[in-house]
Amino acid sequence: MIPGETIADLEREVAVFVRHEHAASGRLGRETYPDLTAAAYGLLAHLADRGRHRPTEIAEHMGIASPVVSRRLQLLETLGLIERFPVPNDARAYLVGLTDEGRRRVAEVQDVRGRRLEALLASWPEHDVRTFAELLAKFNGSAAGPARHCGATGGDGRG
Structure with missing residues (x-):
């Protein structure tokens, strides 16, 4: 059993991290x-990592209501960053995936984020990083749990 004080310390640090990362992500x-x-x-x-x-x-994977995801996807489609793909044997359904422009933008933002992290961790020994x-991957794996992973339904792994 993990002591309550340890959990409280972790909760506080995770909350600080999330706030800082959210603010930095918005700025970037x-x-x-x-x-x-x-x-x-x-x-x-998400689409870059998991494909179509x-x-x-x-919506299920990200814990967001379907109408909210639909509105965000509509914006991304309007910007030319995603496109729709038909689902074989289901004329009403579709998959969404990145366009070449969408992949380019994700790569650019990831590059900027990577340089930011590198600067933040420059004084850390490589072993600590x-x-x-x-440990963060282990935590994220525990937090995701089986119900939080996208299924492979209709996905072909391509963006």
Whole structure:
């Protein structure tokens, strides 16, 4: 059993991290692409990581209501960053995936974010950074749980 004080310390530090990261992501996004909100970029990054998916799968994975995801996807489609793909054997359903421009924008934002992280961690020994990445991956895996992963329904792995 983990002591309550340890959990409280962790909760506080995670909350601080989330607030800082959310603020930094918003700034970086606006500086890099003023037409992209942090939420819209989150959908782009999701598609870049996981390939084509149905909007309902994205909503379920991200814990966002389907109408909200639909509005964000509409914006991304209008900007030419995603496109729709038909689902074989289901004329009403579609998948969404990145366009070449969408992939380019995600790569550029990831590059900017990577340089920011590198600057923040410049004084850390490489071993500490590696350990932090491994522990954060372990935490994220625990937080995601089986119900929070996108299914492979209709996805072909391509963006």
